[in-house]
Every structure is written in structure tokens, then in C-alpha cells.
Amino acid sequence: MTTATPTHFTAVPLxxxxxxxxHGPTVLVSSAHMGVSNVMAAAxxxxxxxxxxKLTVVIxxxxxxxxxxxxxxxxxxxxPSRALAAQTLAVGTDSARVVPDKLKKHGxxxxxxxxxxxxxxxxxxxxxxxxxxxxxxxxxxxxxxIGEVAAAWADARVFHEGRWQFDQAPxxxxxxHYVAGGQFYVIGESLLVG
Amino acid sequence: MTTATPTHFTAVPLxxxxxxxxHGPTVLVSSAHMGVSNVMAAAxxxxxxxxxxKLTVVIxxxxxxxxxxxxxxxxxxxxPSRALAAQTLAVGTDSARVVPDKLKKHGxxxxxxxxxxxxxxxxxxxxxxxxxxxxxxxxxxxxxxIGEVAAAWADARVFHEGRWQFDQAPxxxxxxHYVAGGQFYVIGESLLVG
Numbered sequence: 542m543t544t545a546t547p548t549h550f551t552a553v554p555l556x557x558x559x560x561x562x563x564h565g566p567t568v569l570v571s572s573a574h575m576g577v578s579n580v581m582a583a584a585x586x587x588x589x590x591x592x593x594x595k596l597t598v599v600i601x602x603x604x605x606x607x608x609x610x611x612x613x614x615x616x617x618x619x620x621p622s623r624a625l626a627a628q629t630l631a632v633g634t635d636s637a638r639v640v641p642d643k644l645k646k647h648g649x650x651x652x653x654x655x656x657x658x659x660x661x662x663x664x665x666x667x668x669x670x671x672x673x674x675x676x677x678x679x680x681x682x683x684x685x686x687i688g689e690v691a692a693a694w695a696d697a698r699v700f701h702e703g704r705w706q707f708d709q710a711p712x713x714x715x716x717x718h719y720v721a722g723g724q725f726y727v728i729g730e731s732l733l734v735g
Numbered sequence: 736m737t738t739a740t741p742t743h744f745t746a747v748p749l750x751x752x753x754x755x756x757x758h759g760p761t762v763l764v765s766s767a768h769m770g771v772s773n774v775m776a777a778a779x780x781x782x783x784x785x786x787x788x789k790l791t792v793v794i795x796x797x798x799x800x801x802x803x804x805x806x807x808x809x810x811x812x813x814x815p816s817r818a819l820a821a822q823t824l825a826v827g828t829d830s831a832r833v834v835p836d837k838l839k840k841h842g843x844x845x846x847x848x849x850x851x852x853x854x855x856x857x858x859x860x861x862x863x864x865x866x867x868x869x870x871x872x873x874x875x876x877x878x879x880x881i882g883e884v885a886a887a888w889a890d891a892r893v894f895h896e897g898r899w900q901f902d903q904a905p906x907x908x909x910x911x912h913y914v915a916g917g918q919f920y921v922i923g924e925s926l927l928v929g
Contacts, residue, residue, distance in 0.1 A: 563778050564912035564920050565759010584757050587781040589793060589877055597791065597879070599783060623926065630928045679873065683783055683881070685791070704914050718758035718912075718922060720898050726758050728912065729923025732817065734824045 546652055547663055551697040558693035559588035560704055561620060561667040562596060564728060566716035569619040569629060570598060571651065572609035573659045580649055580662055581606045582633025584719040586618060594690040596669065601684050605637040610673060611680070615657040616688060620667035622699075623727050624713040628664075630723055656691035666696040666714050707731065740846055741857055745891040752887035753782035754898055755814060755861040756790060758922060760910035763813040763823060764792060765845065766803035767853045774843055774856055775800045776827025778913040780812060788884040790863065795878050799831040804867060805874070809851040810882060814861035816893075817921050818907040822858075824917055850885040860890040860908050901925065 553561065562568075565587070571580045585599040598618060600607045610616045621629045631647040640646060651660035656670045671688030679685040695701075699710040707715050708731050718726045747755065756762075759781075765774045779793040792812065794801045804810045815823045825841040834840060845854030850864045865882030873879040893901060893908040901909050902925050912920045 560915055564914055565761075565778075565781075567759075584759075585781045585783065587759075587779045587791065587793075589779065589879065595877075597781065599781075626926055626928050676873075679870075683789070685783065687877070704916075704918065705920070707920065715923065717926070720758055721754055722898075723927055723929040724898065725926045725928065726899070726901065727923045727926055729909065729921045732820055732911070732919045732921055733917055734820050734919065735917040 547696065549697045551695055553693035553695050553700065554703065555594055555690060555693060556592045557703040558594040558669060558690045559591055561669060561693060561695065561700070562586060562588045562618070564705065564716070565718060566620050566728070567629065567719040567725070568598070569621055569632065569662050569665065570600065570606055571617045571619055571659045571662055572606050572613065572615070574609040574612035577609060578651070578660055579605045579609055579637045580632050580644055582629050589687060595674065596671065596688050596690065598686050598688065599684050600686055610686065613658060614673045615659050616671050616673070617654055617657060617659045617661055618669040618671065619662040619665040621662070621664070621717055622666045622714045623717060625664050626717055626725055629717060654692070666699050666716065668694040741890065743891045745889055747887035747889050747894065748897070749788055749884060749887060750786045751897040752788040752863060752884045753785055755863060755887060755889065755894070756780060756782045758899065758910070759912060760814050760922070761823065761913040761919070762792070763815055763826065763856050763859065764794065764800055765811045765813055765853045765856055766800050766807065766809070768803040768806035771803060772845070772854055773799045773803055773831045774826050774838055774845070776823050783881060789868065790865065790882050790884065792880050792882065793878050794880055804880065807852060808867045809853050810865055810867070811848055811851060811853045811855055812863040812865065813856040813859040815856070815858070815911055816860045816908045817911060819858050820911055820919055823911060848886070860893050860910065862888040
């Protein structure tokens with residue numbers, strides 16, 4: 542973990558935090574507990590409430606991330622862009638249980654969050670620092686976690702005035718939307734209706 | 736409701752149904768109960784399990800859809816494409832409580848589902864027929880519904896061999912990803928990693 546923060550790192554007002562996830566990007570879940578940290582990919586997350594902002598994410602029982610999230614009661618959702626596609630696939634494929642140095646192996650660099658112990662992933666374009674809203678039945682039965690957003694951040698080149706602005710930024714900053722088998726779609730053009 | 740089914744209407748194997756939602760499209764929630772049916776837009780949905788496939792969707796207490804879903808125990812998620820952007824915004828803006836003929840007003844045509852009473856929306860590119868997995872605490876506290884997928888369908892021009900194939904189809908068939916204020920992003924290019 543570096544103490545640096547990324548360039549263009551800008552606070553997102555909490556009442557606009559849901560917009561980071563509203564268009565359905567694939568995310569990286571970062572977590573830390575008792576000196577151990579990890580990052581995994583997740584395609585299954587969504588906003589759950591506006592203000593205070595809440596979100597959901599599915600975290601399988603087999604993962605180290607699950608243990609760290611349940612231990613610490615915290616996690617972050619990091620929104621990777623096209624430039625991080627290979628690393629997103631890699632940390633979604635390798636398990637830290639099998640490849641303990643997977644972050645180093647795949648060149649994932651992290652930096653300190655402000656409200657939680659879980660680190661944030663450098664090179665992403667959005668970040669949501671979350672505290673778990675304990676729902677043991679959902680967690681046990683569905684692997685479903687609810688987080689309340691304590692802080693939200695974005696890369697100001699691509700998210701400003703409370704919304705994504707992909708069309709005015711380099712294509713490498715567009716979000717990733719996973720399908721299967723190593724295939725992503727990159728988010729495309731803006732369409733204003735009405 | 737017409738008895739016709741759309742052209743290119745093809746069954747999606749249940750173990751591939753999650754892939755219809757995996758890349759985070761905005762959906763239309765259709766429902767019916769006691770002779771009343773409705774369609775509303777929802778940006779907050781995600782896959783929850785592979786097989787049997789389950790998914791989640793947020794349905795606000797103020798909506799007619801909420802009453803129909805709780806009454807019938809069923810709903811469908813319909814995945815609109817770019818060609819339906821104006822209608823998607825319209826049925827997400829107008830409430831059937833205020834505009835009782837909103838489907839007719841906005842030119843929404845439906846056809847019969849196979850496993851549930853809720854109709855399906857013509858012009859969409861994917862359809863997930865769902866039965867509610869009752870979770871009263873989630874429904875009451877978070878407006879969060881869990882559905883088990885009973886049948887899944889897609890437009891074969893754009894979803895075949897178990898995955899989306901947007902790059903070989905007309906751009907009007909690409910999925911919509913809502914931001915806010917009438918702004919969508921259309922899903923973009925495919926990126927194969929590894």
C-alpha cells in the first residue's frame with residue numbers, strides 16, 4: 542500500500558454516490574482485517590438506497606475477501622476502467638487462498654481509504670468506502686452483503702458535476718462490464734432522452 | 736397484450752440466465768395481478784445466484800408494481816435496448832398511480848410470458864420470468880426483492896451461444912445503462928482479455 546492518492550481524486554457528495562454504480566459496472570472489492578488485505582472482482586453489485594447511500598454486493602463463502610469483510614465489517618467497491626481490464630480479470634480468477642501474493646503478482650497498487658481500513662485500488666475511476674449493515678440471514682443464505690457508503694470518490698476527469706462524463710475523457714477511463722470467459726463490454730456512448 | 740411473440744425469440748438455458756444481467760443493464764419490471772398489469776423501469780437489479788438462477792431488484796413501496804408483485808408473487812425483468820430508450824425513460828418517470836394508461840400512452844406493447852402471469856415487453860432483447868422468493872424483512876426494510884428465474888429468453892440476433900454478441904448486431908439492439916436526468920449510456924465494444 543502506498544500513502545499516495547491518485548491524481549484527479551475528488552470527493553463525490555454522498556447523495557450522488559449511487560450514480561457511480563447506477564450504470565452497472567463490474568467492481569473490485571477491497572478489504573482488510575488484522576493486517577491482511579485483499580482485492581477480488583465482482584460483477585454482482587447494485588445501488589440499494591439514495592441517502593444515506595447503501596449498496597449490495599455478492600461475496601462468495603469460499604473467498605478470503607468474505608473472511609476479511611465479516612471480520613472487519615467494512616469493504617470498498619473500486620470501479621476499474623478499461624486500463625485495468627487484465628488486472629480485473631486476474632484478481633477475479635486467482636484466489637488469495639491459492640495465490641497469497643496475487644496483488645503483487647498482478648501489479649495491483651493500493652492506497653489508504655479515509656473512513657475504513659480496507660485499501661483502495663489505484664487506477665480505478667470510482668471508489669465507495671462502505672460499512673457492512675449486518676444482515677446475517679442474507680449473508681449466510683445468499684452471500685448477499687449490504688454496505689452503507691461512508692465516503693465516495695471519483696476520478697474527476699471522468700466523473701464531475703455529479704455524473705459520469707465518459708464522452709469527454711480518454712477511452713481508457715471507461716468502465717468495464719463483465720460477461721464471462723474473459724469477455725468484458727466497455728461502456729459506450731451517452732444517449733440523452735427527452 | 737398481444738398473443739404474438741417477438742421475432743428471434745429464443746430460450747436461454749437457465750444456467751446461462753445470469754449472463755443477461757451480468758453487465759449491468761437497466762431493466763423494465765413487468766407485473767400483473769387480478770387483471771391489472773404494469774411496467775416500470777429499474778436501474779437497481781443484479782444476478783444473485785447461478786443455478787437455480789436468482790436475481791435481486793429494488794421496487795419502491797410507492798409503485799403500483801410493488802402491489803402487483805407482492806400480490807402475485809411474480810414479476811419479469813425485461814431488458815430494453817437502445818431502440819426503447821424513450822419508452823424506458825417514460826415508464827420510469829410516469830407512475831401508473833397518476834397515469835393509469837401509461838403503457839398505452841407510451842406505446843408499450845406486451846406479450847404473454849410462459850411461466851408467469853406478468854406480461855413481457857415487446858422490443859426488449861432479454862427477458863427473465865421470475866417467482867418471488869419471499870423475504871419479508873428485505874422487502875419491508877430495503878424494498879429489496881429476490882426472484883428465482885423460471886424461464887429466460889433473448890433476442891437471438893444479439894444473444895446466442897450463451898452470451899451477448901452486440902458487436903455483430905445493429906446498434907439499436909445494444910442495452911441501456913441509466914445514469915440520471917434522462918441520460919443513459921449504451922453498452923459499447925467487446926474487450927476480450929487473456
